[in-house]
Amino acid sequence: MSPGQSVQNELLVLRCREGDAAALDELLHRWQEPLWRHAMRLTGADDAAWDVLQESFVAIARQIGKLENESAFGAWAYRIVGHKARDWLRRHVRRRERESRYAEQTRLDEANEVPPAAGNVREALGKLAEADRTLLALRFQDGFSMDELAQMLGVPAGTVKSRLHFAKQRLRALMEKET
Numbered sequence: 129m130s131p132g133q134s135v136q137n138e139l140l141v142l143r144c145r146e147g148d149a150a151a152l153d154e155l156l157h158r159w160q161e162p163l164w165r166h167a168m169r170l171t172g173a174d175d176a177a178w179d180v181l182q183e184s185f186v187a188i189a190r191q192i193g194k195l196e197n198e199s200a201f202g203a204w205a206y207r208i209v210g211h212k213a214r215d216w217l218r219r220h221v222r223r224r225e226r227e228s229r230y231a232e233q234t235r236l237d238e239a240n241e242v243p244p245a246a247g248n249v250r251e252a253l254g255k256l257a258e259a260d261r262t263l264l265a266l267r268f269q270d271g272f273s274m275d276e277l278a279q280m281l282g283v284p285a286g287t288v289k290s291r292l293h294f295a296k297q298r299l300r301a302l303m304e305k306e307t
Contacts (some may be wrong), residue, residue, distance in 0.1 A: 133158075134199065138198035138201070140158075141155065141195060142198055144192045145193050145195070155201070156185055156188065159201075160181070163181055163184065163209050164178070166209050167180040167181050167184070167209050167212075167213055170209070170213035171213050171217065176213075180209060180212045180216050183215075183216075184205070188205055191208075252303045255302050256295070256298060256299060256302065257298075259291075259295075260294075260295035260298055260299070263288075263291055264292070264296070264299065274292075
């Protein structure tokens, strides 16, 4: 970077600290390409680099008032991009691990033989209305409490209890009809 560009960047940082939005736009525009390249090197993916850059720009905009040394903007911005890229990579790795565990569990569930009674329950569940299926799954598969269900559905706990009661009755009636 030439000395003239450095001085211009420092002046833009000073104006940003005074609340000049146009100066912030200009500063981010000047640094967009080098910061994106840095994000790209760190994440290895075009879309990820743009996500990281966007998160970084938000952080820069929020924190630029705290930057004491105007000439340190470049290093400071690169450091922010580095932190945001590491955060993105951590989230991405965790998501892949969760997806992998889910796929493995699904494969194991499908590989296990389904007892006949469970097959009847699944058939009967398939015939229930979507609202009943969802409520029963949230309660008995996902293990949510009545209060949690009430909060999710935006209804009183008593309403959840009665809906569950009637959903179980409809399920029982369908299962009895099957046998």
